Each structure stands twice: as structure tokens, then as C-alpha cells.
Amino acid sequence: MRVPVTVTVNGTAQRAEVEPRQLLVQFLRDDLGLTGAHIGCETSQCGACTVLLDGAVIKSCTTLTVQVDEQAITTIEGLAPRGTMHPVQHAFWEEHGLQCGYCTPGMVLSAVALLAEDPHPDEGEIRHAIEGNLCRCTGYHNIVRSIQAAAEKLAAGAAPTPVNGRSSPTT
Amino acid sequence: MNPATFAYHRADSVDTAIALLAQYGEESKLIAGGHSLLPIMKLRLAAPAHLIDITRIDGLDGIRDEGDRLVIGALTTHHAIERDDLVRTLMPLLAETASVVGDRQVRNRGTIGGALAHADAAADYPAAILALNAELIAVGPEGERGISAGDFFLDFLTTALTPAELLTEIRIPKLPPRTGSNYQKLANQASGYAVAGVAAVVTLDDGGVVADVRVGITGTVAAARRAAATESALMGKQADEAAIQQAADLATEGLEPLADLHASAEYRLRVTRGLTRRALTAAVARARG
Numbered sequence: 001m002r003v004p005v006t007v008t009v010n011g012t013a014q015r016a017e018v019e020p021r022q023l024l025v026q027f028l029r030d031d032l033g034l035t036g037a038h039i040g041c042e043t044s045q046c047g048a049c050t051v052l053l054d055g056a057v058i059k060s061c062t063t064l065t066v067q068v069d070e071q072a073i074t075t076i077e078g079l080a081p082r083g084t085m086h087p088v089q090h091a092f093w094e095e096h097g098l099q100c101g102y103c104t105p106g107m108v109l110s111a112v113a114l115l116a117e118d119p120h121p122d123e124g125e126i127r128h129a130i131e132g133n134l135c136r137c138t139g140y141h142n143i144v145r146s147i148q149a150a151a152e153k154l155a156a157g158a159a160p161t162p163v164n165g166r167s168s169p170t171t
Numbered sequence: 172m173n174p175a176t177f178a179y180h181r182a183d184s185v186d187t188a189i190a191l192l193a194q195y196g197e198e199s200k201l202i203a204g205g206h207s208l209l210p211i212m213k214l215r216l217a218a219p220a221h222l223i224d225i226t227r228i229d230g231l232d233g234i235r236d237e238g239d240r241l242v243i244g245a246l247t248t249h250h251a252i253e254r255d256d257l258v259r260t261l262m263p264l265l266a267e268t269a270s271v272v273g274d275r276q277v278r279n280r281g282t283i284g285g286a287l288a289h290a291d292a293a294a295d296y297p298a299a300i301l302a303l304n305a306e307l308i309a310v311g312p313e314g315e316r317g318i319s320a321g322d323f324f325l326d327f328l329t330t331a332l333t334p335a336e337l338l339t340e341i342r343i344p345k346l347p348p349r350t351g352s353n354y355q356k357l358a359n360q361a362s363g364y365a366v367a368g369v370a371a372v373v374t375l376d377d378g379g380v381v382a383d384v385r386v387g388i389t390g391t392v393a394a395a396r397r398a399a400a401t402e403s404a405l406m407g408k409q410a411d412e413a414a415i416q417q418a419a420d421l422a423t424e425g426l427e428p429l430a431d432l433h434a435s436a437e438y439r440l441r442v443t444r445g446l447t448r449r450a451l452t453a454a455v456a457r458a459r460g
């Protein structure tokens with residue numbers, strides 16, 4: 001039996017009737033077309049499916065859509081206006097905080113949530129905060145550097161920056 | 172990878188949750204954070220026909236100071252416990268334990284009530300709950316009852332809770348002055364769960380003699396338990412290195428250790444004794460201030 005839900009996703013209220021066993025990551029990817037939340041392990045280990053629930057990181061493969069009824073989800077697509085990069089995304093780009101990019105949406109959202117709670121984390125705190133996000137490419141050092149750079153950008157009041165060298169056709 | 176089909180119910184009060192449990196019986200399961208239940212439902216190791224969501228029940232969440240004790244609502248998340256000022260000052264052992272459960276995403280969703288009710292052999296809280304001598308409050312069709320931590324953990328995934336009951340809160344007596352505590356964990360490198368975990372609480376008297384000591388062990392055995400021989404060996408002694416070492420060596424006395432692909436029985440016992448020594452040493456240092 002389907003259940004009616006209203007979930008605010010990236011600022012827009014989404015009304016839907018969903019199967020109770022639907023995972024939040026399926027709602028986001030299959031129903032809403034927001035494919036930024038990746039499905040890596042599907043067993044709660046890798047964090048590729050990380051999104052923000054009322055500002056806190058969660059694994060959307062281990063959350064049912066019905067559990068977030070009447071709550072607010074932010075995905076990587078909702079972090080900055082289209083055609084621009086959030087300062088944390090910009091810092092990942094500048095500091096080579098990604099290679100294949102598979103882990104990156106989750107990694108960026110974990111960094112955003114960390115810096116919202118603790119604007120000046122030390123290296124240990126950064127590593128503690130990204131324990132739930134596995135990266136098979138970078139070896140993490142550049143990710144830590146990216147988050148350190150992002151902290152400085154945000155402290156200096158950085159705003160979203162245009163995506164470099166490419167003008168989005170829809171903006 | 173989805174769970175098998177189920178009907179979803181959202182309880183708005185403890186009474187509704189208990190009524191739903193009574194109505195659907197063995198076919199039903201409570202869901203809190205879902206971070207133990209959903210993974211096993213996705214693997215089809217569990218397939219309840221009815222899920223009863225308790226996370227919207229008012230008053231089951233949060234931490235209160237009740238004079239001689241601290242009360243933690245069953246729905247309080249691991250992250251909230253890790254960061255809470257009351258817990259950090261009055262019951263640092265619990266904050267320390269919460270901070271090493273899984274990862275940040277898990278700590279944002281998982282609840283202390285769910286962790287205790289699930290009673291995974293490799294879970295972290297049981298050691299601290301035993302060492303802090305907590306009381307767990309359950310509500311069922313017959314009303315409310317308190318279960319002491321020592322009577323709560325029975326076997327693999329088995330507690331003193333009946334299927335008709337809901338865990339509502341955990342009551343922890345405040346610690347006397349000159350008390351120190353510590354949690355030591357050997358985490359499984361892949362899952363983060365405890366291969367072995369030891370929590371120690373030590374109270375010293377004016378002369379540095381051990382006036383009270385409690386040690387909880389998790390991970391090593393199917394059901395978390397106190398290290399009785401260690402405790403009695405240390406009581407009334409000067410808490411020096413030799414006495415701690417001697418007491419820690421007794422930590423595994425009478426234990427039936429688990430053996431699996433993560434660790435052999437012998438390895439678990441050895442690690443448990445080592446972690447006990449470290450936990451006691453750190454607790455004593457903190458008790459001295």
C-alpha cells in the first residue's frame with residue numbers, strides 16, 4: 001500500500017505516493033531525477049549516497065522515503081544555484097579533492113555539514129567527519145586539504161562562483 | 172536492494188506504539204533510526220509485515236538532568252549524545268562511546284534505544300551502560316518497569332525486553348567526586364563495530380585507594396557483561412600500575428569468547444585484557460584529575 005509523503009527537496013516541496021519500502025536514494029534518483037546521490041555499496045558502508053536531512057548528513061540508501069516525510073533534504077544539486085559552485089565544491093576543484101568523482105557529492109556534503117557545525121575543524125576533526133565516506137581514488141589527503149581550503153573560503157565569506165570555463169545552457 | 176514489502180505505521184504516542192505491537196504481534200517491528208533494522212531487512216534476514224515508526228513520538232528524545240541522575244530518551248541519536256554538554260561533563264564515558272559508533276552518518280540516524288534493544292554483540296554502548304550501572308525503562312501493556320543494565324543483555328540480539336515492550340529511557344546515576352572513566356575499543360577495520368570494547372569507571376578515595384570500580388565488556392562475548400574478577404581484584408587497592416595489570420589479567424576469567432572471521436577466540440581474549448588495562452589506567456588517571 002502506497003503512502004502519501006511530502007518531502008522538501010532542495011527547497012521545493014515534493015508530494016508523492018511511495019511504497020513504504022522505497023529507499024530515499026531511489027526516490028531522489030528514480031522519481032525526482034536527482035542522480036547526484038550515488039549508489040555505491042547499497043549496504044550503508046560507502047557514503048556515496050550521502051545527502052543532508054535538515055542539515056545533517058545521512059546515508060540515503062539506509063533511510064526510507066517515508067521516514068523523511070515532512071522533512072527537508074538537500075542533495076548536491078541543491079547546494080548552489082545552477083551554473084555555480086558552492087565554495088566547498090570550488091575548493092575541491094582547486095585542491096584536486098577528486099579523481100573519478102564517484103564519492104565526491106557525498107564527500108562535499110559531509111564537508112558542508114561539518115563546516116556548518118564547526119567552521120574551524122583541525123585535521124583530526126576533518127578525518128573523523130568523513131569516516132563514513134569512502135574514496136577509492138585520492139587517498140584522502142587532497143580531500144582533507146580541500147576541506148581546509150573550504151573552511152578558509154567560508155570564513156572569508158565566499159559566495160558561489162561560476163562553473164569555470166563553461167556556461168550552462170539553461171542559465 | 173529493497174526490503175520485502177511491509178505496511179508502515181507511524182505511532183504518535185507510546186500508547187499507540189504499544190497498541191500497534193499488540194495488534195500485529197510477531198509480524199511487527201518497531202523502527203527508530205533504522206540503522207540496524209534496515210540493513211538486515213535489505214538482506215532479507217528480517218521481513219516484518221508491519222513497521223511501527225516511533226521517531227515522531229514526542230518526549231522520547233533528549234537528555235535531562237534529574238538531580239541525582241541523568242536521563243537519556245531512547246530516541247536520542249548517537250551524535251546528540253556525543254555533543255551534549257550535560258553528557259560531556261557528567262557522563263563523559265557515554266559521550267566518548269557515542270563518538271566511536273560507526274561514522275558520522277550512522278551517528279546522525281542511529282539511536283541509543285535502538286542500539287540497546289538490538290543488542291548486537293559488537294555494539295559499543297553495552298559496555299558503558301554496564302559500567303555506568305544504568306537502569307533501562309521499558310513500557311508495555313502492563314505498564315512501566317525498570318531493568319538494571321546487568322539484567323538486560325541476555326544473548327546474541329537478545330535482551331530482557333519482551334516483544335510487546337518499548338524502551339523509553341535510560342537512567343544513569345550521577346558519579347561521585349574523584350571518579351574517572353574511559354572506553355577502549357578495537358574497531359573492525361571494515362565495519363567499525365567493536366571486535367572488543369571495554370568501559371571502565373573508577374572512583375578513588377582521598378588516599379588514592381579504589382573505592383568503587385565497574386568494568387563492562389562488549390564484542391568479546393555474545394552478551395555484554397561486567398568483568399567481576401577484575402573489579403574485585405582492584406577494590407580497596409592502591410590503583411598503581413601493578414594492581415591495574417593484575418586486575419586486567421583477570422578480565423577474561425569465565426568468558427566464553429566469540430570466534431569468527433574477524434578475530435579468533437584467543438586473539439579476542441588477549442585484546443580484551445589489554446583494552447581493560449588501558450581503560451583502567453585512563454580511568455584512574457582521570458579520577459586523580
Ligand SMILES: Cc1cc2nc3c(=O)[nH]c(=O)nc-3n(C[C@H](O)[C@H](O)[C@H](O)COP(=O)(O)OP(=O)(O)OC[C@H]3O[C@@H](n4cnc5c(N)ncnc54)[C@H](O)[C@@H]3O)c2cc1C
Binds near residue numbers: 202210281285294
Ligand atoms: C555502517 C554502520 C556502522 C555501524 N557501526 C556501529 C558501531 O561501530 N558500533 C555500534 O554500536 N553500532 C554500530 N552500528 C549500529 C548503529 O549504532 C545503530 O544505530 C543501532 O544499532 C540501532 O539503532 P537504531 O535507532 O538505528 O535502531 P533500529 O535499526 O531502528 O532498530 C533496531 C532494533 O531495535 C528495536 N528498537 C528500536 N528502538 C526501540 C525502542 N525504543 N524500544 C524497543 N525496541 C526498539 C527495533 O525494533 C529493531 O529490532 C552501525 C550501523 C551501520 C549501518
Ligand code: FES
Binds near residue numbers: 041042047049
Ligand atoms: S550506497 Fe549508501 S552507503 Fe554506500
Ligand code: FES
Binds near residue numbers: 101102103134137
Ligand atoms: S574520487 Fe574516485 S572514489 Fe573518490
